[in-house]
Amino acid sequence: MTPTEKRSEHLTHGYNRMVERVRSAFEHGTAASLLHAIQLCKDKAFELQELSKEEAERIGDFLHRDVQDAAEYLANSGGDLADWMRFDLELIEERLAESFFIVADRTCIELSQLAEEAQHVGEYLTGDVVGPGSLQCSACDHWVRFQETSQLPVCPACGGGIFKRPPAEQDL
Ligand SMILES: [Zn+2]
Numbered sequence: 001m002t003p004t005e006k007r008s009e010h011l012t013h014g015y016n017r018m019v020e021r022v023r024s025a026f027e028h029g030t031a032a033s034l035l036h037a038i039q040l041c042k043d044k045a046f047e048l049q050e051l052s053k054e055e056a057e058r059i060g061d062f063l064h065r066d067v068q069d070a071a072e073y074l075a076n077s078g079g080d081l082a083d084w085m086r087f088d089l090e091l092i093e094e095r096l097a098e099s100f101f102i103v104a105d106r107t108c109i110e111l112s113q114l115a116e117e118a119q120h121v122g123e124y125l126t127g128d129v130v131g132p133g134s135l136q137c138s139a140c141d142h143w144v145r146f147q148e149t150s151q152l153p154v155c156p157a158c159g160g161g162i163f164k165r166p167p168a169e170q171d172l
Contacts, residue, residue, distance in 0.1 A: 011059060021041040022038060022103050034064065034107045037103075043056075067103055075108045127151060127152060134165070135163035136163060136164055137160045137163055138164050139155065139158050
């Protein structure tokens with residue numbers, strides 16, 4: 001095996017182990033979300049010296065991208081994992097296919113919950129950290145603007161603590 005092949009195998013094994021551990025984190029209820037599960041598994045791989053910090057980060061990103069994409073496909077297309085992969089699941093190692101499916105399926109449920117929650121997002125509270133942008137006080141419609149990431153103060157006009165981000169087409 002060439003050093004390049006060895007390196008590639010090292011990373012793919014790391015990915016597969018991460019799929020297994022994310023599955024296990026979901027099944028044991030130790031992770032609240034896909035991102036949380038991946039974070040735990042990155043830490044674990046580093047702790048066990050299977051992966052460097054940088055490798056664990058990269059593999060975590062790769063896995064997140066794949067699972068997220070698969071989960072969105074499952075949620076929106078009505079197709080199954082084989083459709084997403086564009087080939088028969090039998091062509092994949094059984095345990096990996098099963099684990100990947102479980103993780104994607106679980107993330108699919110997470111996505112539909114997020115979609116529901118997204119309806120309620122748009123409420124920002126005093127003390128929240130927000131990125132640059134403009135928010136409007138829910139009580140008195142006073143605008144507060146942030147040019148950098150900031151912690152939300154109380155409304156300077158009325159002392160209110162709830163803000164919203166109205167749709168962009170509204171005049172500022
Ligand atoms: Zn106000």
